[in-house]
Amino acid sequence: MIRVAIIGAGGYTGVESIEILLRHPQARLTYLTALPEECGHVADIYGQLRGRCDMQIEPLDLDKLAKLADVALCCLPHKVSMSFVPKLLATGVKVIDFSADYRIKDLALYEKYYEPHTDKENLAHAVYGLPELFRAKIKGATLVANPGCYPTGASLALAPLLRNNLIKTAGIVVSSITGVSGGGKKPSAGFHFPYMNENIYPYGVGVHRHMPEIEQVASEVAGKPVELLFQPHVGPFDRGILSSVYCDPLTTVSPDALKKLYQDFYKGEPFVQILSAPPAVKNVAKSNYVHIFPTFAKGKVIVFSAIDNLIKGASGQAIQNMNIIFGIEETLGLK
């Protein structure tokens, strides 16, 4: 039985991780921590857990963590995360980190989009936790950087094309729409119901922090630099990311051949489904699946992918990574 701690259990990815772990047959929640003002009984903080989880969320105590947990899901925001992760690792637990702090290997790039990095040592050995592309490295890793929500959907949509050298590695457009839970639990004017409801809008034009992350994964898969434009939008629904990816093919390719290519690439993957028609985010809500539909039209290769931003885009993928790290069946708790 894997003993799991959640650091930063007061946010959406924290509660999603709790929900998954309550169903996990070989893992057990042993320790929940958050900022002092977010502490208390989980059911008082998350009404949906009433009767299902009888635990307290407490301020972090590293000694307690060391005694109680084999692995820590670190659900802290970037910058905060890299100040805690070294301490977490020092207790001997494995760490799956939800922030961006250990995702971007190019330090200058990280520092351009985020802030000065304060834990280069651990950055060096952190593994990017996208199992479908990097499973071998995740096995036995000590520190896994759990991918961003947008990069998960975008990377899985692009990987078969790039690995097979089918598209130009410049000029790619990733146009994505996220549900509002992607913006986190903190109330704000942009996500106030009377503003967000009946609305949809783009944001982060040309500057979103997930752009370099997608480019990094895409470049690694392609074996050469990939340049793309990532454009996020937010729409009036809770969960899900739909990514519409537009690429220029190097040669004409039929929709059927594309489908075959994707099926082969993701053969045996437990959470990837290649569709014959466009995906709908509702069909992946509350699941760890990614639905992908690749096709060709008007001279473009178009790939659509749909995930649940909080599950495959965060907590579900973290548990998938945990299962891989500990060498247990990868789908436990997730099907």
Added chain:
Amino acid sequence: MIRVAIIGAGGYTGVESIEILLRHPQARLTYLTALPEECGHVADIYGQLRGRCDMQIEPLDLDKLAKLADVALCCLPHKVSMSFVPKLLATGVKVIDFSADYRIKDLALYEKYYEPHTDKENLAHAVYGLPELFRAKIKGATLVANPGCYPTGASLALAPLLRNNLIKTAGIVVSSITGVSGGGKKPSAGFHFPYMNENIYPYGVGVHRHMPEIEQVASEVAGKPVELLFQPHVGPFDRGILSSVYCDPLTTVSPDALKKLYQDFYKGEPFVQILSAPPAVKNVAKSNYVHIFPTFAKGKVIVFSAIDNLIKGASGQAIQNMNIIFGIEETLGLK
């Protein structure tokens, strides 16, 4: 041309009032004020006004108000309102106040539900601005207390029954559901999109401040004390209040007779529609209409009413009051 100032133009009732006045053929917006941090060009604060209204929202200057306006719509919260209204009145303008401060005539009751009243003088002569019931008093009034959103829908549903002595004056239940704009523009956890969406919940059980207001109107209409339970709920939509009113009849009464009674009671009213089937809030969205359906079933008289909480429940009703005060056609700007 009536010159109109809006005090507190930075909130939802402010912008709704602006929208109506932009269409009003005999009134003109001349002055918009708000808290310093809410000031600026209206189009920067309300994107939907871009190109439609080229005015600045400024901090309140009483001298300027006196010069520029014949009437002030005072869209301030309670307590703040009664600290400003005496000053507004002192400039010679007429005031239509959106807060609760001048609605409740029983001082002890006001102070039980709100706080100590600091402007008893003006409270004494303020007129409760529900035109369908108190039109005569509104004509020529200097200070009109614009009714609360819930009390508007509930009072218009109950009035014909109470005036005609058809129901018991105790045990009435007013069960209402409001859209989220009723909670105002300020972001909060309860109205954060990922919480409010796909949700509905009761609140203010037994203590909502609109309960005594509804009782006051009902008692005045009945000519004797009326006691009722008002229970509000909030649901995942922007606009509208649906009130379901359950009463005990003094005698059995047919649905047809009830319909006739309501049609007679509201004969000639420009904004009241008596339906033959239950109302839907969507049919009154963005309008000053109230849709009412009275019926009888299982020993109860049941009345449903639907309004737009921001229009008939606030800004539309204020303009209706303004039109009455100034003796112009009551429906101007509202149809």
Added chain:
Amino acid sequence: MIRVAIIGAGGYTGVESIEILLRHPQARLTYLTALPEECGHVADIYGQLRGRCDMQIEPLDLDKLAKLADVALCCLPHKVSMSFVPKLLATGVKVIDFSADYRIKDLALYEKYYEPHTDKENLAHAVYGLPELFRAKIKGATLVANPGCYPTGASLALAPLLRNNLIKTAGIVVSSITGVSGGGKKPSAGFHFPYMNENIYPYGVGVHRHMPEIEQVASEVAGKPVELLFQPHVGPFDRGILSSVYCDPLTTVSPDALKKLYQDFYKGEPFVQILSAPPAVKNVAKSNYVHIFPTFAKGKVIVFSAIDNLIKGASGQAIQNMNIIFGIEETLGLK
């Protein structure tokens, strides 16, 4: 391992039952049937099952059913159901019926609200499957009538009051709001997105078929006839029923005493949670829990209950009943 067939797997309660059974450690889906036009691979009919369930939905073959299943979840509409249930029972399987056909014991009442009953024999021994109130009878039953969605929430809200003789048995108002999935999978004008969205409306005034069902349960619990008005509304969300129940107490009773009473009444119940504040439907979404908040205000006892209409109000409750019938742990598949 219990072998489960679903008859009528093409609707919302069918797919919800499938989802629950996929997680059930001691039950296995063995046979799915539907109308010919709804047949095919489950993943083609329900995109959310892609990769999770590799079964065909087929036209019903009674011999096949007899061989493959120990129990049939009969998710057919009323009238259709009572034409199939005798045949299902004749194969020797146990039946949990989702329709109204075996819920109402008073034949005349059933026929008043529905149509002529064609299976009186089985009606006589059918057990009303609300475990919290009738668990003993469900054990070992051959035919369980799975309760209606509204009756589940309303009955559980009322039972402690009626059993303890705390309220008048006339004049009770049950004012409920359902999510749109309650209306089923078939598209219609009333549930077309552009009409239903941003809308809320009452329906079925005085004539809803769940009214006599709630009265039957209430009367049985009270041990004397109970008369009530049930008023449903539909609001713009997928799942959940919030019931606001207004009663006249026989004596004044404190909110704290009410809470204690409910806690005692539902002591040990695995799916009932007594809250200290109003429930929110989002907190029971996708769960088999019922959240109840009883209180006292303005001379009324008020009880709010929240359930997921498709889970505790249909498929979850059916599995709970199945677990009880077969004598296995009642919460299996449901927590």
Added chain:
Amino acid sequence: MIRVAIIGAGGYTGVESIEILLRHPQARLTYLTALPEECGHVADIYGQLRGRCDMQIEPLDLDKLAKLADVALCCLPHKVSMSFVPKLLATGVKVIDFSADYRIKDLALYEKYYEPHTDKENLAHAVYGLPELFRAKIKGATLVANPGCYPTGASLALAPLLRNNLIKTAGIVVSSITGVSGGGKKPSAGFHFPYMNENIYPYGVGVHRHMPEIEQVASEVAGKPVELLFQPHVGPFDRGILSSVYCDPLTTVSPDALKKLYQDFYKGEPFVQILSAPPAVKNVAKSNYVHIFPTFAKGKVIVFSAIDNLIKGASGQAIQNMNIIFGIEETLGLK
């Protein structure tokens, strides 16, 4: 006073046109027609018109039309439209046609995407009614083809770039998201609330009929053939289209220069607003405005446009065209 008939008043564009015309100071609704099964009092068909419009919708009578109207808004679907328009024109009224039948000048292209054209004569002189680009031709036209909803938003976003030869005329991607009203009033599985709510999905990949229409306008503006991929999506909101347009610039161009270019291009346009930040569809809901934000990032020119699909994308634009045809102030009824 312009006398206006609406042919096909039973759908969403019909009722939107009615709403606008009720506010129009120099036009008067004189005749409403629809299919026999959609006929009756407007308030019975559109609850929101109760008390606001006291007219009957009747089966079409051409003699009556000829007597009662100066102009007919023809809100029929394609194919049906071209069978009626010749008869409407024969009565001497001017026609503004909402269907696609008179929009596409290249007959082969029309017939590829639609069906055989049966009114080539009128197609030849029909004017494409996008005022910001073709105002001069609309003045005095007899038959105006009112543009499609998507083409309106996309064309206005692209025009300044193409007119000024700033982008490549191949490889353009128009990725758009519409609200559900764009799918019309007829209930269907894809727009059933429990499916559409909490959902977003692409459709019409590579084959949407608005693609050749956008290309036609773009080519005319550019003065040379333009090829683009148009990809529509539908999201869970009533109204609005957000178009995100991705182009390859011929030279690098600064965001400021782009803004200036757009401001100059649309100088004096009463309904076009050039923003300095991304638009939100909620800010154009129920208005005839288009909000455009052009910018440059990652080697791409990106233009976002937002319109209300039923107003600027249909009925509002039709009234704007009507105002132009009859030489009255273009914004009447629309501000």
